[in-house]
Amino acid sequence: MAQPAESTFPQRQTDAASARVPRPARPVRPGPPPGPRVTVSVAGDGRAWGDWIADRLERHGLRAPLHHWDPPAAMELRAALAGLTLSGGRVLLVFSAGYFQPGVRTGREWDAALAAVTAAHPGRFAAVSVTDPGNLPRGATALGPAQLTEAGAHHAERLLLRRLGLPDTPAPGTGGPRFPLDAPDVWGGVPRRNPRFTGRAALLARIHRRLAGSVRGAAVCTLLGMAGVGKTQLAAEYVHRFATEYDVVWWIAAGTGEEARRQLAGLATELGIRSGTGTAERLRAVMDALRRGEPYHRWLLVLDGADDPEAVAGLLPSGSGHVLITSRNRSWDTYNTLLLPVPVLDRPESIAFVRRRAPRLDAAEAGRLAAALEDLPLLLDQTAGWLNDSDMSVGSYLRLLEGGIGDARTVVAEDFPMTFAAAWTALLDRIAETAPDAGELLRLCAVLAPGTVPVTLLGRIRGDFAPLTGDPRRLQDALRLLARYSVVDAMETADGTEITGVHLHRMVRLLVREGVPAPERERYERAVRGALAAADPGRPDDPADWPAYAALLPHLLPSGALEADPEETARPVLNCLRYAYLAGIQDTGLALARRADRTWRLLLPEDHPRRLDLLHAHANLLRATGQYAACEELDRAALERLLGRRSTPDSDILRAATALAADLRGLARLQEALELSRYVLDGSRQTFGEGDARTLAAQNNTAVSLRLLGAYDEALDLDLRTLRARRRLLGPGHPWTLYSELHYATDLRLTGRTEAALELQERTVRSHHRVLGADHPQSLRAGHGLALCRRGAGQGERARQGMERLLERAVRLLGRRDPLTLMTAAGFCCLERESGDPERALATAELTYTGYRELLGPAHPYTVGSDANHALALLAAGDRAAALGSLSRALLAMEAAVGPSHPWALDLAHNTRSTEADLPPYQLRDFEPLTI
Structure with missing residues (x-):
């Protein structure tokens, strides 16, 4: 499905989002009655400075609530800064590297925002800096921040007090947070801080909350995740961010049990413990000292890369300190540790x-x-x-x-210990050696698309893999091992007894796939293609089976389905294309159709039935995106080729003629389209019979051609007969039956039966939402028709609001240049002109006209009609001369396109005469694009 364009239709002006109000993040120190308020605004990487500064200020009798600075990227910077003043008092900005949200905000943004906000609130803002002065934008430098990192605690406190205009005598007393530049008494093995660390604020806060809130002896937290997800970086940032809360921080590379024991035993010297020279004796002494909290009770132990719990679980000391583990092994949940999964970045x-x-x-x-x-x-x-x-x-x-x-080349980052490929290769080799079932299953997953793979699909794989995939218990055991080592993310049933799907990261998949030699890979691909064919329900027209096709479609290309023998794979490919067309995911379908066309041209002759099926599917998808000229070229060539070889109409000829008639409707060659539609209808009645679904489709298409030509009564009669027949044949909830309801309701409205049209349209919108979902293109068409019915019934504002919501959804789902989006925009600009904002209506009308001109060309009646609607918006905005000129031009163009007796031309003539006579705008008639 198309992605929305960067620029979109004009939005109604609303008040700016309210700025975030600072809230105290910690209780005020007990002491003298509270004095003046200074809100201390600090980013996550400056948290330790925020605690220390707030403590110093409170010792001097000020109220100093902490404000965590992390405004959303979409929030205007000026509004976020201004929001700091809402709680009263002064604001102290603690400038750290992370405060300026590098990668999100530019220096220019900061310069402008700080200048504007400080000018609007003179004397309210002060600043201190705890980062390199070179990191400060010019606007921050203009605040004259006191640099607190150039000396010790006493000097920094004096600078802080002077910056706030307070006496610079340091407060007496001891205790409180450690000065951030004073390292813990014992500090060993900790990686240097990553200056590019970004985000993870909520996860860091959760780790801190879990460790700080645990009972004595149980403060053990395991960061669990795949290689490369940032577990080590997260642990290092936690250590640096919360170092002031510990007297001992000891980092252990716990890849092997022996190395972990040696490093933990090395802590004995730092703790001043005199014991034997052997590792075992020193280790026992360290564990005992940590348990007793002597000589330090505030300690943090980090076991990094502890992927073998059995080897290092005995090194978890109890006591008053904290233990942080990083691992890929989910088995840590059996060792009395709290598992915290580390996801990929937002x-x-x-x-x-x-x-x-x-x-x-x-x-x-x-x-x-x-x-x-x-x-x-x-x-x-x-x-x-x-x-x-x-x-x-x-x-x-x-x-x-x-x-x-x-x-694809990468470079080794200094902040990471090993490259992605190296980090994974060792683990994958280990799995292949020690767990052959898991290794085999992983290679099968690598033949499928990246992302989520349903276990039901894996269970359909047969051939050489039947002993594994055909045994549910064996399959589940292999999946659980992959999940245990964070190779895949597993989706489980609510009770956790069964894995229902696995997610394999794109790059892990590539790494595994490329590790399989090409001849061997074909064996895996062939088995997967067989599973995909077996998973095809064979009913792409039935919405109940669309979830199955949604799961099937992504795996066609990776499995080599398009390069294989089409006799083996054509059925699931063509059914997936049909599903993509009916489900409204045209972009996905087009990509698959183009790829299939390139390969099947080499594998099949031009008149092969599968080539004809593919051409039909491809043209349907092109037509759904408004590419009518390209469709007409394909379909006309196919029809002429078939007619040259066969003397009487058959199913292939009728299908090709149906497609060409649809193309002609899109190109506004309406009389040609009607003649061809009638040819198909007559041929279908003779070939398939009166009540066949294909005949009813031809009957429906003929009514569409009649409606576009302005023969509304004829279209109504034909649509009613089609609707009744489809209800009998397909049932009331089938998408084609619902489509007939839409057409019949449109006919009722166009022939003046507004009340009946509104009643039917309200009912069919509910049915569409129930059967297809609110975001399906056909459901959007139903909503469009409902808004127009409400307009005709005098419910102008309700119609406008409904059409506005539809337009927003269409832009989001289909993009700004999709035919359905443009049709919705045409309706919205008229409703907005009548009961909303004339200027917004005018801007929307301009964009709609431009969109139709780019999609269909300047002479198409939809382009001409949107030009006429733009003229009515000009008239509502007070520019009568320009409006009259546009209407006159549009009238001539519309008469040339559809003839002077067509309702569209008659309405334009009426509008032109009314504008010339300066009649009130409510007597004018909007142009309404119809579904092609």
């Missing part, structure tokens, strides 16, 4: 992370890269780093990536 976090790593990329490019790499931090870091140092575009890189992971 998309806004990914975009910010990429832009910090590669400043030359804009937000859109960063978003495309993040989507392709599925937000995995290690891959984002390595890839963005290489792209920033090269002149390759993101688009070129992504095309390179499609060729395989081996073709």
Whole structure:
């Protein structure tokens, strides 16, 4: 389905979002009566500074609530800063590197916002800096922030007090948060802080909350996730961010049990413990000291990369301290630890992370890269780093990536211990050696599409793999092992007894796939293609089976279904194309159809039945996106070729003629379309019989041609007969029956039977939502018809609101240039002109006219009609001269397109005469595009 364009139809003006109001993040210290208020605004990476500053200010009798600075990227920076003043008092900005949201906000944005807000609130803002002065935007420098990192605690406190205009005598007393530049007494093995660390604020807060809130002896938290998801980086950031709360921080690389024991035993010297020289003796002494909390009771132990719980579980000390573990092994949940899954980055976090790593990329490019790499931090870091140092575009890189992971270069980031491929290869080799079933299943998943794979599909795979995939228990055991090592994410039933689907990250899939030799890969692909054919329900017209096709379609290309013998794979391919057309996902279907056309041209003769089936499916998808000229070229050639070889109409000829008639309707060659529609209807009655579904489809199409020509009464009679027949044959809830209801309701409205049309339209909208869902294109058409019926019934404002919601949905789902979006926009601009904002109506009318002109050309009646609607919007805005000129021009063009007696031309003539006579606008008639 098309993605919405960056620019869209005009939105109604609303008040700006209210700024976030600061809230105290910690209780005020007990002491003297509260004095003046100073809100301390601090970002996550400056949290320790915020605690220390608030404590110092409270010791001097001020109220100093902390405000966590993390405004959404979509929030205007000026509004967010102004929101800090809403709670009263002064505001102290604690400038850290993360405060400026690098990768999200630009220096220019900060300069403008700070200048505007400080000017609007003189004397309210002060600032201190805890980062390198080179990181400060010019606007921040203009605030004259006190640099707190150049000396010790006493000097920093004096600078802080002076900046706020307070006496600079440090407060007496001890206790309180440690000065952030004072490291814990014992600090060992901790990786340096990653200056590009981005986001994860909620997860860091959750880790802190879990550890701080645990009972003594049970404060053990395991960060669980796949390789490259950022577990080690998250643990390192936690250590740096909360270091002031600990007296001992000891980091252990726990890849093997022996290495972990040796490193933990090394803590003995730092704790001042005198014991034997052997590792075992020193280890026992360290564990005892940590348990007793002597000489330190505030300690943090980090076991990084502890993927073998059995080997290191004995190293978890009890006591008053905290233990943080990073691992890929889910088995840690049996060792009395709290598991915290580490997901990939949120998309806004990914975009910010990429832009910090590669400043030359804009937000859109960063978003495309993040989507392709599925937000995995290690891959984002390595890839963005290489792209920033090269002149390759993101688009070129992504095309390179499609060729395989081996073709896409990455560089090793200094902040990560190993590359993505190296991190995974060791684990995958281990799985292949120790768990052959899991390794085999992983290779089968790699032949399928990236993303979620339903277990029901894996269970259909036979051939060489039948002993594994045909045994549910064996299959579940292999899946659970892959999930245990975070190779896949598993979806389980509510009771956790069965895995129903697995998600394999795109890059892990590529790595596994390319590790299989080409001849061996064909064996896996052949087995998967057999499973896909078995999973095809064979009923793409039935919405009840659409979920099955939605699960089937993504796997056709990766399994080699288009390159294989079409006799083996054509059925699921063609049925998926039919599903894509009916379900309204034309872009997905077109990509598949183009790929199939390229390969089947090489494998099948031109007149092969499968080639004809593919041509029909391809043309349907093109037509649904308004590409009528391209369709007409394909369909006319196919029809002429068939007619040259066969003397009487058969199903292939009638199908090709049906498609060509639809193309002609789209091109506004309406009389030709009607003649061809009648030819198909007569032929269908003779070939299939009066009550056949194909004959009813031909009858429906003939009514469409009649309606477009203005023969509304004839169309109504034919649509009513079709509706009744479809209800009998297909049932009242079938999509084609519902489509007939839409057409019949349109006929009722166009022939003046407004009350009956409204009643039927309200009912069919509910039926569409129930059967197809509110976002299906046919449901959007139903909503469009309902809004027009309400307008005709005098419910103008209700109609306008409904059409506005439909337009927003159509833009989001289909894009701004889709025919259905343009039809909805045409209706909305007329309703907005009558009961809304004339200026907005005018802007929408301009965009609608431009859209139709680009899609259909300047002479198409829909383009001409939207030009006429634009003239009515000009008239409502007070520009009568321009409106009259546009109407006169449009009238001539419409008469040339459809003839002077067509209702569209007659309405335009009426509007032109009324405008010349300066009659009130309510007597004018809007042009209404109809479904082609």
